[in-house]
Amino acid sequence: MLFFMETVISGLLAGVMYSLVALGFVLIFKASGVFNFAQGVMALFAALTLVGLLSGTTPFTHIDNPAFAMPAWVAIPLTIVVMIVFAILVERFILRHLVNQEQIILFMSMVGLAYVLEGAGDILWGSDVKVIDLGLPQGAWDWLLDGYGLYIEKIELVAAGTAVVLVAFLAVFFQKTRIGRALRAVADDHQAALSVGISLRSIWIIVWSVAGVVALVTGVVWGAKSGIQFSLSLIALKALPVLILGGFESIPGAIVGGLIIGVGEKLAEVYGGEIIVAIFGRWYEIDPGIFSATENWFAYVLALVFLLFRPQGLFGEKIIERV
């Protein structure tokens, strides 16, 4: 039982990480209908920038100069500024020119953006694996391990806490404020939004900036766990099944979707083999280790099943239309 709980909890915590990635996608998809393929790279880029500033790396040369090293309270706001500038550039050079274009064109531009940004990260900060040190706690939670025998990593709890705060903040911001309403308006109908005087451009900049901040949090949390490396940009793909589960337009969907995938993956990995053996074992000889590498594909199979039965996702807006 204890082992089962440990599996579920660590699944939930891993799920929070997926949720964070998915969140960035949802924000941008809601506002501009663009599937932001570059979200993973944005997380990587933000984390690289933050590490670069923290360790005083000179851009382009990749040489650390401790004299320029900034404390975290300077480096974090500065990184956010960098992500806002990035948002402005995206609006100025991509979105503005692609208004009212086909989805696929926007998507291709995002694929392009992902590669440009990845290259920029490489040129500016170098391609070696970096360690981020923001003083986030490492290792297992001692009292849980000693008292209950549960092995839970501290960093995962920190990630979960951060995600909760971030989501609560975004929920209030988008439901209760004028900008939130304007954002939902833009998501629904560009022309109508324009007619009431909502500026598409500023909404896009705001949304991309917020997505940039979410990317920074994602990058830091993932980076603290596994080092900041270029494979971080691939976590974008992990967000896809989460989005299919949760619905592309739903913030709660991104959260719940992430959690389901996280727990599902862990459970499948641990118990999947036994279950298969229990069912088919009397006819076939099956290696119980058959499910030990599920993490690579389980999420996608789950997403496929969902596509069959609930294509709009758990929380996706069902398109209500009177004909």
Added chain:
Amino acid sequence: MNVMTKSTVTEDGRTIGGVLMAVDNITLRFGGVTAIRGASFDIREGEIRAIIGPNGAGKTSMLNVINGFYHPQEGTITFKGEQRHDMRPHIAATQGIARTFQNVALFKGMSTLDNIMSGRALRMKRNIFWQILYNGPARKEELEHRKYVETIIDFLEIPHIRRTPVGKLPYGLQKRVELGRALAMEPDLLLLDEPMAGMNVEEKEDMSRFIIDINEEFGTTIALIEHDMGVVMDLSDRVVVLDHGDLIADGTPDQVQRNQGVIDAYLGVAHD
């Protein structure tokens, strides 16, 4: 065109002021197709101005030119004495032009209340930092605007659907919510693109009453496109008639009804 034209008083006692909006020699082309050919007319303060014409005459295009969705190749638009080559949606909205759309363009996922609140977007000034805090000034501002929106909801007699997502409402009510959103902007010029399309007689009567009340109580100038001739002739002070992009008549409902060119355009005429 003279902005200072003296005001007149209509039979029912409303005051029609000087020229609020003038379009001058507007030509709009899409590739080889000319949607509007050198049309000029004006809209006076406080009047209800109708734009009519058969399908494809260029009526909606004209509305789109006025609020800046389309940019004409030739001509000028003068609004409140300011002459422009073309309008921009954002400028139009800031300067006090609101509109509704032919095929209802509401924010379908949002409630009636939020839809109408979005019409207040330009009037809310607290910046993003206050809104992030969602407290103090931003919250107070939100409440003030909410109060105004409630008066509109009462005026349009839709308090019962306040919280309903508009996608679920019947068409007639959706049109009313859309009108509410435009009204929330407290516009000087209200553009209505076929406000009564697809409505039954009762709904049309309601809508006509709202249009008259808006014009009388709020003093809002209204330009509307409508196909129901009975409604047009009853409501409007002056009528512009477009046909295949040409302006073929401009005058009071009586004058327009007697105009041979208009009769030909509507009934068809033998081309031989």
